[in-house]
Amino acid sequence: MAYSEKVIDHYENPRNVGAMDKDDRGVGTGMVGAPACGDVMRLQIKVNEQGIIEDAKFKTYGCGSAIASSSLVTEWVKGKTLDEAMTIKNSHIAEELELPPVKIHCSVLAEDAIKAAVEDYRQKQGGAQVVVQPVMASAQTAH
Amino acid sequence: MNQSKIIELNSKQPLLINPDRPIYLDYQATTPVDPLVLEQMLPFLTHDFGNAASRSHPYGWTAEKAVEKARQQVADAIHADPREIVWTSGATEATNLALKGAAHFYSGKGKHLITLRTEHKATLDTCRQLEREGFEITYLEVQEDGLVDLQAFAAAIRPDTIIASVLYVNNEIGVIQPMEAIGKMLRAHKVLFHVDAVQALGKIPVDVEAIQADMMSLSGHKIYGPKGIGALYVRRKPRVRVEAQVHGGGHERGMRSGTLPTHQIVGMGAAAELAVQSMESDAKRIRQLRDRLLQGIQERVEETYINGNMEHRVPHNLNISFAFVEGESLIMALKEIAVSSGSACTSASLEPSYVLRALGKSDELAHSSIRFGIGRYTTEEEIDATIELIAGKVDKLRELSPLWEMHQEGIDLNSIQWAAH
Ligand SMILES: Cc1ncc(COP(=O)(O)O)c(C=O)c1O
Ligand code: FES
Numbered sequence: 001m002a003y004s005e006k007v008i009d010h011y012e013n014p015r016n017v018g019a020m021d022k023d024d025r026g027v028g029t030g031m032v033g034a035p036a037c038g039d040v041m042r043l044q045i046k047v048n049e050q051g052i053i054e055d056a057k058f059k060t061y062g063c064g065s066a067i068a069s070s071s072l073v074t075e076w077v078k079g080k081t082l083d084e085a086m087t088i089k090n091s092h093i094a095e096e097l098e099l100p101p102v103k104i105h106c107s108v109l110a111e112d113a114i115k116a117a118v119e120d121y122r123q124k125q126g127g128a129q130v131v132v133q134p135v136m137a138s139a140q141t142a143h
Numbered sequence: 144m145n146q147s148k149i150i151e152l153n154s155k156q157p158l159l160i161n162p163d164r165p166i167y168l169d170y171q172a173t174t175p176v177d178p179l180v181l182e183q184m185l186p187f188l189t190h191d192f193g194n195a196a197s198r199s200h201p202y203g204w205t206a207e208k209a210v211e212k213a214r215q216q217v218a219d220a221i222h223a224d225p226r227e228i229v230w231t232s233g234a235t236e237a238t239n240l241a242l243k244g245a246a247h248f249y250s251g252k253g254k255h256l257i258t259l260r261t262e263h264k265a266t267l268d269t270c271r272q273l274e275r276e277g278f279e280i281t282y283l284e285v286q287e288d289g290l291v292d293l294q295a296f297a298a299a300i301r302p303d304t305i306i307a308s309v310l311y312v313n314n315e316i317g318v319i320q321p322m323e324a325i326g327k328m329l330r331a332h333k334v335l336f337h338v339d340a341v342q343a344l345g346k347i348p349v350d351v352e353a354i355q356a357d358m359m360s361l362s363g364h365k366i367y368g369p370k371g372i373g374a375l376y377v378r379r380k381p382r383v384r385v386e387a388q389v390h391g392g393g394h395e396r397g398m399r400s401g402t403l404p405t406h407q408i409v410g411m412g413a414a415a416e417l418a419v420q421s422m423e424s425d426a427k428r429i430r431q432l433r434d435r436l437l438q439g440i441q442e443r444v445e446e447t448y449i450n451g452n453m454e455h456r457v458p459h460n461l462n463i464s465f466a467f468v469e470g471e472s473l474i475m476a477l478k479e480i481a482v483s484s485g486s487a488c489t490s491a492s493l494e495p496s497y498v499l500r501a502l503g504k505s506d507e508l509a510h511s512s513i514r515f516g517i518g519r520y521t522t523e524e525e526i527d528a529t530i531e532l533i534a535g536k537v538d539k540l541r542e543l544s545p546l547w548e549m550h551q552e553g554i555d556l557n558s559i560q561w562a563a564h
Pocket of ligand 2: 037
């Protein structure tokens with residue numbers, strides 16, 4: 001399968017690979033997918049007092065498109081408010097990376113990872129507005 | 144680096160290996176035509192272009208003579224009689240002809256067939272078609288090492304069983320099924336035995352008498368012959384009947400019509416002869432390379448798992464799962480090596496290899512598998528470069544893998560509630 005140059009770039013030079021302390025109150029962790037499906041994505045965000053995402057890190061087990069999608073998302077969420085981050089849609093990711101139809105679910109996973117990370121952060125802050133449907137369920141429909 | 148390296152092997156003419164292309168380790172997918180084979184094919188495209196069915200002039204006679212020589216060569220390679228060889232467009236067609244042709248002919252006797260879950264798609268999809276036509280198929284499970292359990296096989300045989308089809312050497316994991324025992328058992332029960340020997344020919348001795356095969360599918364392009372040519376062996380004593388699937392001028396004794404592609408047939412004949420001649424020396428060299436590759440990988444990379452039995456296996460194949468990295472991303476990382484993966488995405492079906500699943504491998508390990516196919520032109524330098532690349536890229540991908548991190552932290556991945564399927 002031929003990959004777009006952008007996928008290859010993110011894949012070869014993944015941005016923001018790493019881990020944050022998931023017990024830190026300022027860190028939201030979203031882990032979606034399942035090893036059996038061939039993809040697990042973990043996105044972590046560090047949110048400052050003003051509610052802005054200061055930093056993001058990821059680790060992904062999955063195909064090149066899944067790795068590229070999560071790498072891209074770490075770049076995109078940085079500097080955004082939580083609400084802004086929640087507006088990132090898989091279609092944006094797929095478009096940016098020029099993903100073929102069979103790879104759309106990899107971008108769905110990245111969108112789900114953002115939602116899961118934001119929700120985890122919000123829950124840590126006292127379980128305020130819970131807006132997302134179950135993340136695992138949407139990851140599951142992708143396969 | 145655009146200088147081409149010229150290597151001379153057991154062939155008279157050199158084979159060009161272009162260093163700008165990935166190292167080819169996908170010899171179970173296909174093989175290049177051996178220069179010695181090509182040399183014999185070429186005249187039949189130009190000077191000796193006649194139609195083997197033209198009986199009235201020397202153009203036809205020359206072609207017919209070449210076709211019959213090749214028939215003898217293929218027959219010799221499997222210890223058969225040339226009259227038992229039917230030319231086809233490849234092994235897929237040969238298997239279609241064998242299974243559909245015999246099932247249709249013998250449907251009055253029974254409508255049950257037996258095969259393995261780990262067969263090639265040519266067999267499995269043909270069986271699916273027979274199911275749609277009203278036949279019943281038993282897909283036998285295999286054991287964890289890929290070998291079929293003979294007792295389970297015996298238990299699957301019914302009074303209405305007419306055919307059993309078994310893959311001699313598996314194309315994904317290289318395991319060799321106990322064909323002699325299976326053949327003996329089937330003969331005793333008067334069940335026809337079809338063998339897919341595509342990956343066996345040239346790798347191990349193939350003898351239709353020793354294994355009591357009734358039908359056998361062969362392919363040109365897996366034995367350093369051309370693509371688009373294959374053969375079906377159909378036993379004469381005791382006589383096995385197959386109904387034609389392709390009708391036309393009545394070629395191949397009515398079993399398969401169509402003008403014979405002389406150059407392809409000549410190529411397959413020459414390749415079959417060469418395959419048998421060079422089998423021992425090829426296998427010896429390839430085994431050394433396989434051992435070197437395996438040892439190199441095992442020394443450099445932890446958490447690797449071999450798929451398939453190592454003892455009852457051709458050395459030409461090594462199938463390894465690299466835990467905690469996903470196969471497609473690994474293949475993407477290994478762009479300097481041409482290999483194939485049992486992982487989801489290469490097949491576009493998003494399903495991990497059905498062969499590895501049939502061995503009871505977890506989906507994770509099935510997703511993480513790489514098939515290395517070693518062949519006649521593989522060199523030690525290529526193997527060493529491969530080890531280097533694999534070790535580096537697996538490390539890199541594990542750095543990216545949350546599963547590897549969890550494994551390092553001692554977390555049991557099975558204890559986590561992942562999305563259910
Ligand atoms: C075991 C096996 N059987 C059958 C085939 C099909 O052969 P062909 O490509 O000649 O149709 C292949 C090759 O893909 C194979 O590996
Ligand atoms: S993660 Fe499964 S295809 Fe991308």
